[in-house]
Amino acid sequence: GPEGWREMTAEFAVTTTTATGQVTYFDGARSAMMTSPPKVLEVVRRQRALVAQAGQSPWWRLILTAKYPDIVEVEYDYGDTPFPPGQLFGPEAYREDLQTHPRSRLPLWLSAYINHGERQFRSPRDAVAATRLPGDGRWPVPVGDDLPPLPLMWVRWGMLAAAFCGAASRLGPRMQPSLAMFESARNSGSTLYLLPGERAVLSGGVWDAPTLEAVYRDGAPMPDYYAGAPEWVCDQLLSGRAAQGLLSFCYWWDQGRWYRAQSPSVQENSSAIPGVWSADAVADIITGLVASPRDDLRRARIEALVTAAEDADVTEETLASALGPAAELDAAIYQLALAGIYSRSTRSRAGVTAR
Numbered sequence: 001g002p003e004g005w006r007e008m009t010a011e012f013a014v015t016t017t018t019a020t021g022q023v024t025y026f027d028g029a030r031s032a033m034m035t036s037p038p039k040v041l042e043v044v045r046r047q048r049a050l051v052a053q054a055g056q057s058p059w060w061r062l063i064l065t066a067k068y069p070d071i072v073e074v075e076y077d078y079g080d081t082p083f084p085p086g087q088l089f090g091p092e093a094y095r096e097d098l099q100t101h102p103r104s105r106l107p108l109w110l111s112a113y114i115n116h117g118e119r120q121f122r123s124p125r126d127a128v129a130a131t132r133l134p135g136d137g138r139w140p141v142p143v144g145d146d147l148p149p150l151p152l153m154w155v156r157w158g159m160l161a162a163a164f165c166g167a168a169s170r171l172g173p174r175m176q177p178s179l180a181m182f183e184s185a186r187n188s189g190s191t192l193y194l195l196p197g198e199r200a201v202l203s204g205g206v207w208d209a210p211t212l213e214a215v216y217r218d219g220a221p222m223p224d225y226y227a228g229a230p231e232w233v234c235d236q237l238l239s240g241r242a243a244q245g246l247l248s249f250c251y252w253w254d255q256g257r258w259y260r261a262q263s264p265s266v267q268e269n270s271s272a273i274p275g276v277w278s279a280d281a282v283a284d285i286i287t288g289l290v291a292s293p294r295d296d297l298r299r300a301r302i303e304a305l306v307t308a309a310e311d312a313d314v315t316e317e318t319l320a321s322a323l324g325p326a327a328e329l330d331a332a333i334y335q336l337a338l339a340g341i342y343s344r345s346t347r348s349r350a351g352v353t354a355r
Contacts, residue, residue, distance in 0.1 A: 001025040002032050010064040012036065012044045013087035015097035019045060020087065057103050061087060079107040081187060088113075108208060109187075109246060111216040116245020119222045120238075127234040130226065140228035143251055143258035146266035148276060150200050150253040152310065154180065156276040157192065158339025159309040163286040166323045166332035173274045175338040188272035190249075193237040200253040201233055204272040205241040209248035211264060216245075225250040227261035248272070279306050290323050298324065312341045 001008060005025040012021035021036030021044065036044075044062060052058045061077035082088070091114045098106075098114075106114075122130075147153065157173050157180040164172030174181045180192040182204070190204025203225075205212075214220035225247065226233055233252050241247045249263040249272070263269070275281040283299070283306050291298035305322035308314045314336050320329055336342035 002027070005032075006068050008064075008066040008068075010036070010062075010066075011087065012041070012062045013060065013083060013089070014041075014044060014048050014062070015060065015089060015093045016100045017096050018089050018093045022086075052101055058101055060097075079110050081107075082109050105217075108212060108216060109244070112212065112245035115216060120225070120242040120245055120247045122226050122229075122234045122238070122242075124231070124234050124236075127226070127229070127231045130229075131231045140252075140259040140261055143260055143266060147202070147251065147258045148278070149256075150198070150258075153192070153202075153276050154194070154200075154339065155309050155312065155341055156279070156282045156306075157182075157274055158336060158341055159282055159306060159314075160274050160276070160285060161335040161339070162314075162319070162332040163289055163323065165335050166319075166327035166329065167289045168328050168331070169289070175335045177338060180339075182272070182274045184271060186271065189239070189241070190269075190272045191239045195232060195237070198253070198256070199230075199232065201237040201250065202252070202258075202273070203237075203239045203242070203247060203250040204269070205239065205246040205248045206269055206272045209264070209268075212246065212248055223262035225261055225263050229259075229261060230254060279303075279310065282306050286322070290327065298322070309336075309341050313343050314341050315343050 001023070002025055004027045006028055007026040008023060010021065010023040012019065019041045021041055022033060023036060024031055024033045047062070048058045057078065059076035060079055061083060063075040063077065064072060065075075066072045077083070094110065094114050148156070158175050161173040161175045161180070165174070171183050171185055178194040181189070182191075183189040187207040188205060190202060193201045195201075211220075211223055215222050229250070229252060233250070235242065238250065239247060249260070249266075249269040251258050251260045251263060251266075253259075266273075275285045283303050286302050286306070287295075287299055291302065301318075301322040305314065305318050308318050316329065316333065319332055319336070320327070323329070323332060333342055
């Protein structure tokens with residue numbers, strides 16, 4: 001590595017047919033990254049082969065961390081969580097690896113990645129064709145009160161996104177024009193797409209959904225998430241989990257109601273949806289982010305903020321008062337603006353005080 005390095009991290013991803021690796025060095029102020037040369041990858045391949053020869057299932061990723069001069073830690077990654085970008089190969093690489101090194105059980109996400117066969121896709125052509133089929137009893141099911149009405153859901157999602165961005169959280173809800181997103185700390189998540197004409201699609205996946213376990217481990221049929229859905233419920237409006245075979249629900253808002261097909265109940269998928277169930281739920285989450293549970297004054301300000309959001313009338317003063325002096329106000333305001341619930345303040349930035 002470069003002269004003067006104090007810490008090093010090396011990450012290798014390997015199958016029987018492919019391998020990649022990169023090393024990052026750090027000297028306390030600067031970092032340098034380089035690709036592992038072929039001779040290093042060959043050593044890593046041999047180490048993996050020795051693991052297999054010993055009768056163990058070989059790892060897919062090897063992570064080495066070192067502190068100068070000689071403290072080294074080794075971590076083996078068997079795919080308990082998805083591999084990071086740049087270290088995930090095409091499905092065929094893992095299929096070939098499994099032919100050489102069979103395993104009795106695969107992580108759910110990897111089994112889906114290898115075997116989903118585009119069964120969760122719904123192209124515009126397929127969507128239109130489905131709506132033209134003669135009636136066969138495949139009617140959508142009203143969701144009822146398990147989900148809030150779309151206008152309230154959108155506002156609450158935007159308010160949570162503002163709070164998480166204000167707290168500089170890397171995860172949590174986020175807003176884009178006509179799109180709300182959520183990623184939990186446990187690899188579950190969802191998207192909410194808005195369409196003209198008061199329509200929307202809410203879809204996503206629970207990390208360890210029982211329905212997906214049954215499909216990929218027991219050979220059960222894939223649920224038909226789109227039975228009876230309108231023709232506009234198609235790939236472009238679905239969570240990216242559909243392309244990975246990991247979609248576990250799809251709901252759509254049409255003519256003032258939420259509907260579903262063979263998706264499980266909302267309660268079974270609640271971990272993939274932010275806490276938009278009620279104004280109190282939103283206030284509880286924001287309080288947990290920015291205040292002590294015993295801070296009654298801050299709690300009252302947060303409740304006032306949520307009320308203002310549902311009236312689409314959040315000002316900078318209201319936001320600053322609720323989130324506190326440490327909040328990243330500009331980031332929070334941007335999320336509110338994308339959600340359409342921010343009212344520009346008449347006061348200057350210098351006049352805002354968060355107490």
